[in-house]
Amino acid sequence: MLPSSPKGVFAVSAAALSALLITASTTDATQTFYLDFDTVIDGVDDGSFVPGVTPGIPPADEIYAYSPEQRSLIVEYLNSTIGLYDIVYVDGLPAIPGAGSVIQMNKGFGAGAEGIDFRNLDDDDGAGVNMVSIYKFLSIPPESLSIDDVAISTANTIGHESLHLMGARHHDAYGPIGTGIGTFPTDFTPVYPGPVGAPMTDIHFMSAHAGGSGFGAGLFTPKFVGERTAIKLEVAKPFSDAFVDAELGGNNAVPDAQFVDVDSGGFLMPYPPHPFPEPDRSTPGTTPAPEVPVELTGVAKVVTGSFDPGFLPDTYASDYYEFFGFAGEAWTFEVMSKILEGGDRYLDNADPAIIILDSATTLPVPYYTDPFGAGNDDDDDGELGASVIDLILPFTGFYTIEVLVAGPFYSGPPKSGMDGGSYELFMYTAETTTAVLGDFNIDGVLTIDDLDLLIAAFGSFDPFYELAGDPEVNDVDLLFWLEMLFGTVPGDANLDRKVDLLDLSALASFFGLAEAGWSGGDFNADGVTDLLDLSQLASAFGFDGSEPLIAPTPGIPEPSSLMPLGLLMLTRRRAQ
Numbered sequence: 001m002l003p004s005s006p007k008g009v010f011a012v013s014a015a016a017l018s019a020l021l022i023t024a025s026t027t028d029a030t031q032t033f034y035l036d037f038d039t040v041i042d043g044v045d046d047g048s049f050v051p052g053v054t055p056g057i058p059p060a061d062e063i064y065a066y067s068p069e070q071r072s073l074i075v076e077y078l079n080s081t082i083g084l085y086d087i088v089y090v091d092g093l094p095a096i097p098g099a100g101s102v103i104q105m106n107k108g109f110g111a112g113a114e115g116i117d118f119r120n121l122d123d124d125d126g127a128g129v130n131m132v133s134i135y136k137f138l139s140i141p142p143e144s145l146s147i148d149d150v151a152i153s154t155a156n157t158i159g160h161e162s163l164h165l166m167g168a169r170h171h172d173a174y175g176p177i178g179t180g181i182g183t184f185p186t187d188f189t190p191v192y193p194g195p196v197g198a199p200m201t202d203i204h205f206m207s208a209h210a211g212g213s214g215f216g217a218g219l220f221t222p223k224f225v226g227e228r229t230a231i232k233l234e235v236a237k238p239f240s241d242a243f244v245d246a247e248l249g250g251n252n253a254v255p256d257a258q259f260v261d262v263d264s265g266g267f268l269m270p271y272p273p274h275p276f277p278e279p280d281r282s283t284p285g286t287t288p289a290p291e292v293p294v295e296l297t298g299v300a301k302v303v304t305g306s307f308d309p310g311f312l313p314d315t316y317a318s319d320y321y322e323f324f325g326f327a328g329e330a331w332t333f334e335v336m337s338k339i340l341e342g343g344d345r346y347l348d349n350a351d352p353a354i355i356i357l358d359s360a361t362t363l364p365v366p367y368y369t370d371p372f373g374a375g376n377d378d379d380d381d382g383e384l385g386a387s388v389i390d391l392i393l394p395f396t397g398f399y400t401i402e403v404l405v406a407g408p409f410y411s412g413p414p415k416s417g418m419d420g421g422s423y424e425l426f427m428y429t430a431e432t433t434t435a436v437l438g439d440f441n442i443d444g445v446l447t448i449d450d451l452d453l454l455i456a457a458f459g460s461f462d463p464f465y466e467l468a469g470d471p472e473v474n475d476v477d478l479l480f481w482l483e484m485l486f487g488t489v490p491g492d493a494n495l496d497r498k499v500d501l502l503d504l505s506a507l508a509s510f511f512g513l514a515e516a517g518w519s520g521g522d523f524n525a526d527g528v529t530d531l532l533d534l535s536q537l538a539s540a541f542g543f544d545g546s547e548p549l550i551a552p553t554p555g556i557p558e559p560s561s562l563m564p565l566g567l568l569m570l571t572r573r574r575a576q
Contacts, residue, residue, distance in 0.1 A: 030120065031100075032089075032094075033078075033088070034103070035071075035091050035105070037091065040105070062136075071091050074151050077151070077152065081223065089158075102124075104127070110134055113127040115344065116169060116336065116340055117340070119240075125165050129161060131154050149220055156219060160206060170207075173204040173207040175228060178390055179390065181195070181388075194390060201226060203222070203224060228332070243265045244304065246304050251320050251321065252319065257320035258303075258320070262323050262325075262427070267298060269295070299428065303427075319402070321425065323427070327396045330391070331429045332389050335354050335385055335423050337423040338351070348420070349421050350405065352405065353403070353404050355401075356391060356402075358399065438481050440465065448518060448519055451481060451495070454481055460472070467481060475525065491540035492540070493518065496545075504537060508521075509521075521534075523536045524536065
């Protein structure tokens with residue numbers, strides 16, 4: 001058994017890691033993963049088989065004894081990253097067997113999950129992780145690693161395998177969305193005209209490097225959930241039926257294609273959280289809106305279907321689905337069958353392929369497909385299925401997806417039992433947008449116009465205007481906008497970040513009048529400029545705004561504070 005070593009070669013300090021650790025909520029979790037550090041170390045192996053992982057107790061020199069400090073760090077790191085997507089990691093075993101997924105440390109050789117559990121239909125599947133065998137495979141002496149090296153590499157590997165159990169795949173690390181396919185354009189028929197050569201982003205959990213393969217250095221660097229993985233986690237949430245349609249049948253020809261209402265599967269999520277920056281006070285009367293969590297918004301649909309027998313023996317009819325898209329949108333299409341839950345989801349696994357058809361013509365022609373390469377068969381390191389990543393739609397209109405058995409295209413060894421059967425088609429388009437907190441007229445800067453809109457919403461429960469986290473829009477939100485976002489105080493009528501004679505003159509001009517607004521000295525937003533407003537101005541007189549009254553506190557906003565951001569883009573953005 002290997003003890004933890006105090007010195008390492010990758011220099012990942014606990015202080016650096018601790019900056020990433022934010023406590024995640026354990027309520028309403030989509031999935032709980034239990035981390036079993038003890039079973040094999042105690043010499044008792046449960047004998048469960050994890051595909052890709054040799055069952056049984058590893059040799060003594062491949063068992064690592066995780067310290068309490070490492071275990072705590074691993075759990076906190078996972079909960080502060082993947083945990084932001086309603087997933088919880090717990091040190092230990094579930095009180096009731098089968099009441100959650102178990103990730104077992106020191107299990108077998110390497111690392112592996114039971115399967116790709118797209119949509120998270122099996123919430124008690126599991127995985128095994130043996131980090132010592134991975135270090136040896138990468139020619140890294142385990143004894144040379146610090147306790148922090150081991151902790152972060154273990155956490156990255158756990159995160160990688162657990163996300164497989166939520167439906168994520170290696171090609172989900174290609175990104176960001178819009179950067180295209182990770183293969184050659186000539187692999188597609190016709191030649192793919194869109195973006196190509198997308199890298200496998202090494203800072204995504206689903207990078208193969210995070211799972212212990214590929215280049216060793218990536219195993220020891222912090223990761224986060226990539227955009228494509230985040231979308232799959234959204235689809236995996238409970239009560240996500242809006243994302244799922246069933247094949248209705250009779251869709252075996254282009255004219256009979258089943259329409260897929262992609263807009264019914266709209267989603268929006270904060271992605272990824274960022275701390276609030278300090279307001280920019282360089283320009284009086286305006287400030288660039290602070291960058292707060294980037295939002296990921298788009299539409300996604302899953303269609304569950306199965307192939308019908310063809311007219312000839314051992315043949316199957318294609319299924320056709322139609323959707324409406326807009327020019328310039330980047331769509332990703334993926335069809336899965338045997339890869340789902342290690343082949344256990346369906347009894348009749350299929351070997352599906354995809355062709356995108358151009359419905360603008362009378363006789364649709366193959367638009368983008370990959371009959372011999374990564375897009376149709378055995379893509380992504382043996383993960384069976386087909387995918388077309390970031391297809392940039394050339395025009396606004398209807399498109400047809402043909403899902404077909406890959407057999408006619410396949411040129412490799414025969415695959416008995418993998419022809420027609422059940423499959424799941426997954427399609428989505430998404431974009432990331434820098435959300436603007438407090439910019440209510442959406443012009444990219446914070447001005448008095450935004451302040452007037454906020455005040456006009458007082459007394460409502462409109463989450464678009466809610467800034468401070470309580471349900472009602474009120475003076476607390478006004479103070480938040482002034483001090484936290486703009487960097488000024490009540491009394492600053494002209495928003496030049498000073499309270500001086502100019503502001504006093506503005507108040508005097510409207511004194512005693514109703515509906516004068518902020519610029520007229522109504523600082524408490526009660527509808528009249530009076531002595532109460534004069535008192536606020538007097539209290540702040542001399543403020544010059546060179547330093548914020550309340551310094552913005554860096555940190556990850558709670559979901560309640562992110563709600564107003566999301567409503568900027570509740571619907572899919574269409575061509576204007």
